[in-house]
Amino acid sequence: MKNQGRTLLQKDGTKTVLASLLSIVIGLAVGSILVLVVGLFSDNLGMASAWEGIRLIFFGILSTGRNTSGSLTWGFNPQSIGNMLFRATPLILTGLSVSVAFKTGLFNIGAPGQYLMGTMVTLAIALGIPVSALPSPVIWLLAFLGGMLAGALWGCIPGLVKALLNINEVLACIMTNWIAANLVTWFFDANKMFQNTVENTKSSYVYKTAYGRTMVDGAWTYVDGSGVQTAKLGLDKIFPGSQVNAGILIAILIAVGVYILMTKTTLGYQLKACGSNRHAARYAGINDKRNIVLSMAIAGALSGAGASLYYLAGNTEFFWQTYQSLPAAGFNGIPVALLAANNPIGVIFTGCFMSMLNIVGLQLTNLTAYNEYITDVIISVIVYLSAFSLLIKMLLSSRKKGKPAQAAPDSPAEVKAVEEASAEKGGERA
């Protein structure tokens, strides 16, 4: 309407994007300082390595290795970019999971548990159905839907507890995370058939889904290449040598779907009304309890879908002794969502960014004497700064409008969320 009068810089969306970019830049800068300090104080590193490390932190995704004279080379690296897209797939979905819950006023720290339950059911279906029984696209679809359903059911638990007993969802989510972690371990421990005995170089891994359950000489066994794998749809031609597959396209489609759900439908309207003001929603006759459960179910389904798409790739292995650790893909959904300011479309980009950091870490390990844990530090800094991004946005607004009170909608809850997330992450490493 009257937006024409406002410059691009004054628009709320621009401020959000600027704030997120700023926190990313600060995070990368802190990582660079770390690289510099470590470089100067280690014997096997030096100023030259530090400079290489810093360049890799910023542009690692474009690194193509070293030439014969030993200096770094740069350019389009299809393998890195393909792998980035592949690893972004689960992050986008867990990011969506967290952001949908946020929009409904809930903090879904249960994404790791939902992710694990999704993993378990997906693998059980993909590896459990004999390849002769059904065509493999059907098995793929069943496994995918099963994973989503498992995540949804697991997400329902904290939702129900919150709706019916008014117990904080964060508490219930953390508990269900560890229940899931132990349940999954128990399941694969009990069902020995899924344990990978063919590639016996490593223990405690489940078969990749590329292995199909086949009857050979009257006994069930797993045969490589006969199982289910997500179609590549030609993406492997664009990004040769990478793990990328159509999963990223599905993730993007789901993100667009979530965007439409939240902005264009009556269901999204109800969910947001409950999230913004539960009392007003109740007053208007909206069933707030149902919406809390529904929101957590959708969030869980998205996390579950993330797990399904990651493990249905066919070339990913699942380490089933999860009882001591929760999957990072679940927790990293939180910074992905926060950096994107809970915008489903933004989540696509922040998810890719987070997986890019992952690739950068690998490049650091491969090309220099640094290890990938530097990128974990960067991610942690960005997690903290994503809370600051709200602060930065507030500052940007107050300078322009002079009304700081109105520019801080629900930031305290989100700041708290970040703190809790970081605390939980710390626990995971311990």
Add this chain to the structure above:
Amino acid sequence: MRTMESENIIEMLHITKEFPGIIANDDITLQLRRGEIHALLGENGAGKSTLMSVLFGLYQPEKGIIKKNGQEVKIHDPNDATALGIGMVHQHFKLIEVFTVLDNIILGAETTKMGFLQKKEARAKVEALSERYGLKVDLDAKVEDITVGMQQRVEILKMLYRDNEILIFDEPTAVLTPQEIDELMTTMKEFAKEGKSILFISHKLNEIMAVSDRVTVLRKGKYIGTVDAKDTDKQSLSNMMVGRPVQLEVTKAPARPGEAVLDVRELCVPSRSHKKNAVNHVSFQARAGEILCIAGIDGNGQTELVHGLTGLEKSSGGTVTLCGEDISHASIKHRGANMSHIPEDRHKHGLVLDFTLEQNLVLQRFNEKRFQTHGFINQGAVREYAGQLIEQYDVRSGQGPVTMARSMSGGNQQKAIIAREVDREKPLIVAVQPTRGLDVGAIEYIHGQLVAERDRGRAVLLVSLELDEVMSLSDRILVMYEGEIVGELDPKQTTVQELGLYMAGAKRMDRSGKEEKGA
């Protein structure tokens, strides 16, 4: 005789303050004399609060200067204002709930010795002040445990503790009971007698006439004029404020009550704070074409009664029949089919503040066929409907349908709720304190709407704490006291005094309507 400079303790000259898209203060001049109570009058959004925020250093004006005792001063932040002896009681108190009263008073102005708090000295000073002005507070109570009235006294003591000589009161009476308002007025007069200067922001004409020496009127950011209170009256002040002749009294034709729309029998609603019923065996009927008013002092079960009727809380006994259908245990949505509800708390229940105006206008109706197709919202239809309501009910906002509800003025937020609820065209309208915190222009409008709805044959159940409103608007009055209906009165036959006796529990009627000895 003093010179001009020393007569005015504070002068705000030609102040202009702009926000994007709006000029909040347009060349406003305000002169505060030493020892006077100066009222600042204006409708919501007239720029009163902005002007005071400029004086208190919260905003910097684009144009204009501020003088103290004739000397130009720059006020960059509230610390500068405090240093100049300016103190402010904000409309929403700035107290820390978990701190004690004493801690709140000394916060920011603590007496310390080598970095250690000297609470004894502070306590002595606060006690002396509280004694001297009769501002009773419990210094060791936590702020969250004391009444709103006492919280306000804490705010006043904060200003006195800092030896402020210029006291700003921003709508101080909005949250007080009638007795507390009287006490406040007395205290204010005492301050003025001692030579302190008071700026009193309000839109309640009665209070302004009662305490102030002079009145400055603002309208839509512009300076309208300054008048001596003794040379003016309520009617001309309200005309100045609104810019047109305003009707202070409600005009309405006699009611022509029809059939009972709402029939409440022996309704009980449990209390949240204690074990007794907040609503105890209440029975009444609301008839079509009639404004039935539930009067009473705040906290006598009116809120719970409305919650029991609208379904926000479960009733523990009795029946509610609406349009011939028993809705005692129906869902809120189901009840909404025949009832619209203007809620008591517009921020808690009435609006989703982070939604746009248009989204708020379809809060109950988004699921109607007109506004959705297969679960997808018909954005065009919503926008069109919102535009229609905005125009019909004159809801003013910065950006029309896409304005955030949070950024709208209180009066326009309430107008939006009235528009939404009235336009749903339900046989029963439950209106709880529909004019609380609003200015005369908006009150006139809302009263007009409720009378119009009555004349259209709807039953209006009005819950109000304002005696003036009860007496002028209602066709029949029920008085609630301690969760029970203690009297049914005809506003034409009764007096405010008699109504007050019932409200205070000093008089009550038995079930047949005869007066009995008070409880």
